Amino acid sequence: MYLSDRPQSFTVEPDETILQAGLRQHLALPFGCQSGGCASCRVRLLDGNVAHRLPPPALSTAEIDAGYILMCLAQPQSDLRIDLHQPADLDALRPQIWPCRVQMRSWLAHDVLRLQLKLPKGKTLHYLPGQYIDLLLDDGRRRSFSIANAPNGEFIELHVRVTPGGRFAQWAAHEMPDRAMLRFEGPLGAFYLREDTRPIVMIAGGTGIAPLRAMLQSLLPQSQRPVHLYWGVRAQRDLYLDAELTQLAQAHPQFAYRPVLSEPDTGWNGATGFVHAAALRDHADLHTHAAYLSGPPAMVRAGKDAFIAAGGDPDQLFYDAFDYAFETWPGVG
Numbered sequence: 001m002y003l004s005d006r007p008q009s010f011t012v013e014p015d016e017t018i019l020q021a022g023l024r025q026h027l028a029l030p031f032g033c034q035s036g037g038c039a040s041c042r043v044r045l046l047d048g049n050v051a052h053r054l055p056p057p058a059l060s061t062a063e064i065d066a067g068y069i070l071m072c073l074a075q076p077q078s079d080l081r082i083d084l085h086q087p088a089d090l091d092a093l094r095p096q097i098w099p100c101r102v103q104m105r106s107w108l109a110h111d112v113l114r115l116q117l118k119l120p121k122g123k124t125l126h127y128l129p130g131q132y133i134d135l136l137l138d139d140g141r142r143r144s145f146s147i148a149n150a151p152n153g154e155f156i157e158l159h160v161r162v163t164p165g166g167r168f169a170q171w172a173a174h175e176m177p178d179r180a181m182l183r184f185e186g187p188l189g190a191f192y193l194r195e196d197t198r199p200i201v202m203i204a205g206g207t208g209i210a211p212l213r214a215m216l217q218s219l220l221p222q223s224q225r226p227v228h229l230y231w232g233v234r235a236q237r238d239l240y241l242d243a244e245l246t247q248l249a250q251a252h253p254q255f256a257y258r259p260v261l262s263e264p265d266t267g268w269n270g271a272t273g274f275v276h277a278a279a280l281r282d283h284a285d286l287h288t289h290a291a292y293l294s295g296p297p298a299m300v301r302a303g304k305d306a307f308i309a310a311g312g313d314p315d316q317l318f319y320d321a322f323d324y325a326f327e328t329w330p331g332v333g
């Protein structure tokens with residue numbers, strides 16, 4: 001097994017996936033759910049053949065046709081060469097387990113909680129804007145949340161959707177003591193801005209705005225790269241960052257922001273309907289663009305298909321689908 005942009009090669013045993021073999025041999029490979037759902041381990045196969053243990057749930061037909069595979073499900077059927085499609089400095093961002101204190105908890109919207117987590121004195125989490133962490137619960141379960149701010153050396157911020165049956169979110173909203181100590185593993189995932197000059201279309205659903213906000217905080221002050229953000233929510237009360245994003249658009253002419261409501265309030269005269277459809281109405285041809293999508297899996301799936309249908313290049317498609325926690329996925333051994 002060879003990595004096209006690295007000097008490394010490694011061996012995969014017959015019963016292993018590429019990811020299992022790489023991690024066993026201490027390679028810094030991107031991964032998340034390890035069950036085919038998140039696509040953090042998506043790479044392009046340049047040479048050779050693989051068999052996936054099950055049809056790769058996170059990949060669209062267009063991505064499969066373009067040669068993408070999921071390392072957490074793929075088993076080599078021959079010698080392979082893969083394109084990791086990530087900067088070498090990601091190697092420096094190996095996930096670790098961290099203790100942290102909840103230094104601030106507040107409501108951003110009727111069902112979205114903001115948590116600010118502080119690391120022990122003198123410790124800093126290095127991450128790329130767009131990446132996420134896994135909170136480690138006392139019973140061994142984990143919950144993934146995107147980091148909603150660019151690195152500031154002070155704290156990391158999470159935007160947690162509080163659903164009626166949400167185990168962690170309900171606890172965090174109603175039972176968690178003030179200044180609680182938590183543990184997390186991070187940074188995780190391969191959802192971060194790739195250096196480039198192409199215009200960007202960003203599509204977020206609900207709390208999917210969190211990783212895109214982190215990217216915008218780091219990108220806009222230092223780049224003229226055009227960015228058009230579409231943020232889909234149900235109604236106006238869900239637009240919890242509306243004022244901040246409107247202000248960003250006023251301060252940065254290269255940035256445009258468009259909220260999209262699926263259940264518009266009376267009197268709303270902005271965009272309505274599916275958020276990916278609103279993006280497509282403005283950008284019928286996306287072959288020169290990069291796309292960054294995050295939010296509910298159905299929205300990400302629709303956005304991916306729309307981007308490809310509009311001529312988008314699968315190599316310029318980056319996304320995080322906010323799946324339910326890992327234990328709700330079927331086991332893949």
Ligand SMILES: Cc1cc2nc3c(=O)[nH]c(=O)nc-3n(C[C@H](O)[C@H](O)[C@H](O)COP(=O)(O)OP(=O)(O)OC[C@H]3O[C@@H](n4cnc5c(N)ncnc54)[C@H](O)[C@@H]3O)c2cc1C
Nearest residue numbers: 144145146160161163165166167168169207322323324325
């Ligand atoms: C990479 C990544 C990044 C993410 N970032 C964020 C983020 O920034 N903010 C955010 O709010 N979420 C994010 N998520 C989603 C979040 O991790 C999950 O929603 C997680 O399950 C929430 O944990 P919980 O304990 O609060 O809720 P859970 O107890 O896991 O349940 C969540 C909700 O899903 C329902 N549910 C659970 N299992 C099923 C099922 N099998 N079928 C139907 N309904 C089910 C529950 O009833 C509940 O309403 C992210 C997910 C991923 C993979």
Ligand code: FES
Nearest residue numbers: 032033034039072
């Ligand atoms: S780690 Fe492979 S799809 Fe999530």
